[in-house]
Amino acid sequence: VKVTVTVNGSQVAAEVADRTLLVHFIREQAGLTAANVGCDTSSCGACTVLLDGQSVKSCTVLAAQADGRTVQTVEGLASSPDDMHPVQRSFRAEHALQCGFCTPGMVMATVSLLAENADPTEAEVRTALEGNLCRCTGYHNIVRAVLAAASERRPG
Amino acid sequence: VNYTEGQPTFPFGTHLALVEVDTETGKARLLRHVTVDDAGTVVSPVLAEGQRHGGIAQGVAQALLEEMVYDDNGNPLTSTLVDYAAITAAELPSFELLASETPAANPLGAKGIGEAGTIGAAPATQNAVIDAVSYLGVTHIDMPATPERVWAAISGARESQ
Numbered sequence: 340v341k342v343t344v345t346v347n348g349s350q351v352a353a354e355v356a357d358r359t360l361l362v363h364f365i366r367e368q369a370g371l372t373a374a375n376v377g378c379d380t381s382s383c384g385a386c387t388v389l390l391d392g393q394s395v396k397s398c399t400v401l402a403a404q405a406d407g408r409t410v411q412t413v414e415g416l417a418s419s420p421d422d423m424h425p426v427q428r429s430f431r432a433e434h435a436l437q438c439g440f441c442t443p444g445m446v447m448a449t450v451s452l453l454a455e456n457a458d459p460t461e462a463e464v465r466t467a468l469e470g471n472l473c474r475c476t477g478y479h480n481i482v483r484a485v486l487a488a489a490s491e492r493r494p495g
Numbered sequence: 496v497n498y499t500e501g502q503p504t505f506p507f508g509t510h511l512a513l514v515e516v517d518t519e520t521g522k523a524r525l526l527r528h529v530t531v532d533d534a535g536t537v538v539s540p541v542l543a544e545g546q547r548h549g550g551i552a553q554g555v556a557q558a559l560l561e562e563m564v565y566d567d568n569g570n571p572l573t574s575t576l577v578d579y580a581a582i583t584a585a586e587l588p589s590f591e592l593l594a595s596e597t598p599a600a601n602p603l604g605a606k607g608i609g610e611a612g613t614i615g616a617a618p619a620t621q622n623a624v625i626d627a628v629s630y631l632g633v634t635h636i637d638m639p640a641t642p643e644r645v646w647a648a649i650s651g652a653r654e655s656q
Contacts, residue, residue, distance in 0.1 A: 382576035434541045437549065461589065469585040472576065476545060477552030477612075478584035 342406045346371065347415030355402055361395075362386040364402035365412060373413045373443040377472070384471030387444035387451075388412045394451030396470070413443040416450070426450050426488045435484035437475030445471050449485050458489055504599040504606040508532035510615035512555075514623035518631070521646030523624045525555055527588055532611040533595040536604030543608050544592055550612020551590050556582035557613070558620035562639050632656055 342359075343352040346369045353368040365388065366372050374397055377385030381399040388397045389411040397410075416424040426449045429435070436442045445468065452459060452467040459467065464485045465478070473481060513527040528551055537543045560580040564572040573579040598604030617638070624640040625633060632652035636644055 378576045380575050380577045382581075434545055437545055465584040465587070469583045472581050472583060474553070474581070475549045477548035477550070477590065478587055479548040479552075479590050480545060482584060482589060 340403050340406075342368075342402045344369075344402070344405045344407075345409045347411055357401075357403060359402040360398055361388070361390070361400040361402050361405050361410070362397035364405070365397060365410065368402075371412050371414050375440055375443060377440065377444075382470075382472065383441070384444040384448060385441050387447045387471060389447055389451060392451075392454065394448050411447075413446050416446070424450070425491050426453070426484075429484040429488035429491065430481075433480045433484035433487055435476065435480040441471060441473045441475075445473065445481055449488065452485070453489055453492065457492060459485070461486065500601060502600050504535065504601065506532065506534050506606040506608060506611050508595070508611055508615055510551075510554075510619035512616070512619040512623040514620060514627050516624060516627040516645060518628065518649055521642035521644070521649065523559055523627070523640050523642070523645055525559070525586070525588060525620060525623075527591065528555065528616065528619070529591040529593065530612065530615060531593045531595045532608060532615065533597050533606070534608035534611065535599040535606035536596060538603070538605065546608045547592055547612045548590055550610060550614075551616040552582055552587055552612075554613040554616025555587065555620045556580075556639075557617045558624070558638055558640060559586070560639050560641065562641075628652075 340357050341354050343350060351369045362374055362376055365374050374388050375385035376398055377383035379398055381396045384396060386397040387394050390405060391408050417427060426446050430446060448468055448471050461482060464482050509531045511529040512525060514523050515526050516523045532547050534543055560582055566572055599606045621638055621640060625636055628649055631649055633648045636648045
């Protein structure tokens with residue numbers, strides 16, 4: 340099947356097998372490898388990307404379903420290391436990662452959460468990140484980073 | 496380079512877990528986790544705290560959720576993250592870390608930290624679950640203290656009274 344997806348602002352078109360998953364399209368056709376395949380069972384969230392602005396687990400979406408739509412990955416958040424997205428900055432400032440495997444998904448899930456709820460409570464952050472597993476951090480600093488990013492974005 | 500350690504190092508610490516148990520469903524929930532983990536002289540507080548956070552979460556997870564299950568023929572039944580209940584952010588509180596630095600007898604004064612959280616958190620959490628339902632006559636629950644096991648322990652204790 341012919342699939343055309345706008346990935347981080349660039350059109351990527353490819354002829355792929357019908358069963359191709361969006362995460363494999365992103366990694367192999369678009370060449371963007373930040374979104375990780377952690378489990379293949381939509382349990383871990385390491386493959387989380389935004390599809391038309393909504394966070395999805397890209398291992399549970401067919402590439403064909405994304406045809407004609409817009410995908411944003413963590414690579415599309417910042418134009419340069421000096422111009423990081425507030426969520427990326429807060430993840431770095433709060434030491435919200437150790438091995439980093441879950442981080443691309445965590446960051447995109449956070450971007451999605453803050454778009455829906457600009458001022459979440461700690462409990463809301465924890466519930467929102469329930470679909471993203473982290474084995475290293477105990478989530479402590481991730482939650483802190485999300486709350487810090489939210490407060491940075493708040494006016495005043 | 497030849498370095499001989501004068502004496503072995505041993506980190507130590509204390510973990511306190513506050514757990515709430517729903518006696519109708521057997522669901523145990525960790526409300527607070529307070530720890531002291533002494534790793535000797537800490538070179539990087541940020542990294543050391545990160546190690547403790549991750550260790551605590553894994554220890555709590557071992558007490559409440561995570562288990563490799565095998566059938567009678569030795570086949571693993573928990574072979575994906577669908578079957579294996581890895582702990583999530585929603586099942587944990589933020590952790591309360593207290594400092595203690597007792598330098599070890601080596602040039603850096605350093606001791607281990609990576610496993611300290613795991614070692615302390617599992618028994619603290621498990622014992623807190625048992626303590627929470629001990630007034631009902633429960634004296635033991637196997638790890639992990641899943642809702643099914645906690646509920647069965649409560650029911651068993653009530654029947655035998």
